[in-house]
Amino acid sequence: MGTISNLTNTFPLHIRKFKFPSSSSSSSYRFPLSTLSCSTPEPESNTTTSISQTPNSNATSYFPKRGQTLELLCESLAFKGKGLCKVTDTGFVVMCDRALPGERFIGRITRKKGNYAEAAKLQTLTPPFDTVDAPCVYVPHCGGCKTQNLAYHAQVKAKEEQVRELIIHVGRFSQKELELHGIMKPIVPCDIQFNYRNKMEFSFGPYKWLPKESMHERNDDGGSENYALGLHVPGYFDKIINVDKCLLQTDPANKVLAAIQECWRDPQLGFSPYNVHSHVGFLKHLMLRSGRDVMTGLPEIMVNFVTSSYKPELLKVLVDKVSAFPEVVGT
Template sequence: GRVKPRNDEHFNILLPLHIRRFRSCLSTLSCSLGEDVDPTPNSYFPKRGLTLELVTNSPYCGGCKTQNLSYEAQLRAKEEQVRDLLIHVGRFSREQLQLHGVIKPIVPFDIQFHYRNEMEFSFGPRRWLPKELLQDRRADDDVGNNENYALGLHAPGFFDKILNVDNCLLQSHPANKVLAAVQECWRDPQLGFSPYSVHSHKGFLKHLMLRTGRDVTTYQPEVMVNFVTSSYKPELLKFLVDKVSVFPEVVSVVNNVNTSVGEEEYTLYGKSSITETLRGCTFQISANSFFQTNTYQAEVLYKLIEDCAGVRGDGSEIVLDLFCGTGTIGLTLARSDRHVYGYEVVPQAITDAHLNAKINGIKKCNICPGRSQ
């Protein structure tokens, strides 16, 4: 039959299927799905050279849980999710939503892969395998085997289960080269690396964070590699630093030391930050700065904000940028000599916002510490 199941993200997807077994509780029907009846436009099939890795990992990876659907189906599901929230939480009726045009169509994105400028991968002492792949595990697997160390993304809903990821179709190509280089060598027992365990609180390597920006002159990719560790041991990290710094796109390697006492940051290679351009403004991005993860779609979003706000562009308006972060929205609006007041509670974000205003020569901008409630 044709039903409207609810996935792990709690939104509806229209899909033809065979039902293998089910149980009923009041008005709710829970079922275990069999094979799809037939391929439909809602099903995703790798095209134009995309590997099967996407389809293989997507049901288990916390980063790609709807990639088995076409992009159009994802947009419809997201729109339905927003509509359900407005109806059940906002107490709107469907008739009201339609009459007043509360929900506008989602603005689609032309680039569906390799668009994210930031990814965080976790290290772990034991790679996690879904039950469907357990038969591929060798009989002699044990925790002490370095080949079972994991570097990847968390399984949905679990903080301690890490699915090993060798290639991520969401992040940039240069970042994937860095990920592959680290995966190639970090398990070598002669290097002495130990992944951090969230259970025992022992181990050295915690996270690998990869950020991609663009050189403001050449527009070529700039990659920042951030090794997050439990202690400061630059001599131990030297091999990995040398390994990743051979890539011309890598212009920064930093080490965030995350302990129970606090967090410190050290620059091990190159610059301490990378740059990115957004709607004609240049932004400096440090290891822990917040920045829109989809730069290209952020430009579309910020243009919509400007249009919806109805700004005249004659320099007479005052813009309030609440929860401003590093000031990207306010600073892009300030180009027409509008005065911008931003409010933020994170000290590092305030510092970055002031620096970004200075870089872009924007003087009519005040970033103030304070809550926006």
Template sequence: MATVPTYGLRRLNSGRPWMQNFRRSSILSSAIPAIQDSEESQFDSPKPKTQSYFPKRGQTLELVCESLAFKGKGVCKVADTGFVVLCDRALPGERFVGRVTRKKGNYAEVTKVETISPHWDIVDAPCEYAPNCGGCKTQNLSYEAQVRAKEQQVQELVIHVGKFSDKDPEFSSILKPIVPCDIQFHYRNKMEFSFATQKWLPRELLHEKEDGASGYALGLHAPGFFDKVLNVNKCLLQSEPANTVLAAIQECWRDPQFGLSPYDVHSHDGFLKHLVLRTGRDIKTGLPELMVNFVTSSYKPELLKPLVEKISAIPEVVSIVNNINTSVGSTSVGEQEYILHGKSAITEILRGLTFQISANSFFQTNTHQAEVLYKLIEDCAGLRGDGSEIVLDLFCGTGTIGLTLSRRVRHVYGYEVVAQAVSDARRNAKLNSICNATFVEGDLNKIGENFGKDFPKPDVVISDPNRPGMHMKLIKFLLKLKVPRIVYVSCNPATCARDLDYLCHGVVEQNIEGCYKLKSLQPVDMFPHTPHIECVCLLELR
């Protein structure tokens, strides 16, 4: 997948009061600026009673977690002062001791030192790695409490960032209850593991530190660290066959006779960078089929041969590819790709259509819940079904949304920045004998005056951007285009709330009026045990 420009609210929103708060803070990485704003906006009210109170770095505080903020951090207030403190992995109701690690504008961050009494809705986390893994942060919170917290976060963002009033009599019917995910484990069809020169161990296990090859790690990043990898032999979020592959590789890759070395993110030496496992389905048998993608720093197929021999014997493995990534960054997308065994792509079935998925193309990560999501999108699109309508599918990836709607419309036009995803979308159209879909490669952050001249005026726009949301150029285009319906699908409720504000209430400082009415906003849980939230929003022209 392409790297997406990290443009942010800063440029889009200058002059907004809540933007001032955003500027003062930097809770999260600058690549996801809207989330900073969203968290900040949640803390603006009530104001700390004592503005001058500020804990010192290294100070320990006894705290109680009140709620979960976006990105899953626990929100606590310091007794007597009301000063806001955020803590990763603190869960609502938990009383704990935290040490102040970072001080920000009007809040601080702490790390948990010790739990005094557990949170409400506690359950046993089934995964042995859950307390330390960066993947699942809320496995020990009951699933009901997880979805409740997500629903609450969306509501707060819609009010504080989107500026929709909960006093509006229609508010409760617009904001729908979250759709939970029926499958809470083994739901991910793609997992990316990283290789590292040293296993990361929690403080209490530091005595188990090993040197040399036995100390190498293959697993998931410790929360917040690009250079610390927790070694994992299985992951409860991925499929069972994917766990068989992971275990087979773990069993042998450190063997000195293979001469394999993990890539060192500091010295930039070493060979193995990532292991990406994707699970699809054989369209004839419906049984799982797997793609194994080794991401390496150079092309040395002879080094991978023993691993390829071992894992190609696993019946579900139908594709082994090698992506060569020579950059010093941590991305898993290669500049070149080589097929080491079997096919170059695997297949998956979604809403009755067949899709080919190659190593670097985007495909919804939870196939089961994608069926639910796409049904919601189709319902929102409100197509007449008489084959007369035009659909514009923005950020179309491999074309999945547009293609699933194509049978009921005159034509689908899809736009996407990643060339490989566009060619997959075209291939997917052919594979399903769909002739009324056109996919175009293009950067929707850089649209010019001519955008919109190559397709007839759409009846419905589907927009499914990734985390930064829509660029102001695209917002302006949509406000001018005035299609009857927009279905906005979002994986980031903070940028979603911002864009809904623009489309409905306008962009005041640019003298642009909004012309849409938010008819419904449906949160969907695609990723149990993680802080991620998906939303499907329906906007109708006023």
């Protein structure tokens, strides 16, 4: 062992160039001679070796931002008829209302969730599979029949796939068990696709909701012509689409609805629709329940008016109007 100050003169030239600590503190720096290499250093090379950057395995996955516009492809239908879509070339899942299987479209991200996002459809690039013309005029805006423009056999297939996914992922059955033990039977289509609902509830409102392309039809005078009786716009409790006929309920129920629509806006009757913001108004809801006589099989209708206060004398005109229909057996 030796101190640094006594050994520096015996080192080769390339070792002497190293700046050692001063001799005043040399006593605290001792190391074995074997740790010093006296071999001649390799000449420096003028070439530079490129080091490839290894991809970071912990890099964050693709996640769109709110308001971002993307090209999406709808692969299937999910719960409540929403389209299960994928972002092109990423596989990121986006749920979109009124998107149908096979449809490629431009969508805007409206909400971000934990591992997926929600979008609104802006423009269709490629039409979906198995589309048909929707018989109801309110389909583009009403929330009752979002997939009415999808062929019925495709709707049945989509519903069967949804049930199968629930049994496998929630019920924890394997695909093999479903087929081997017959746990899931094939879906049975319904013979009646319309006019099957036995109950419908319509809401009264002070203003008709109109789409942008129909805003010129609005009367800004605030009269009874703007009153609405119909169904809610999806996602809004205070916006009502005026509905004159609904294909979900029976034909006798639609006749009763049409008769009420003809007269309830008459200013001389003094009816006022209930305003959910100011809590002012009389008529709140109209409920129509359809059934059949157990003996004759003839259709029967029960009509209920839901009001903000008990004033049966005000409803007498409407009650007399609907009671003229032979199918109406109770009001």
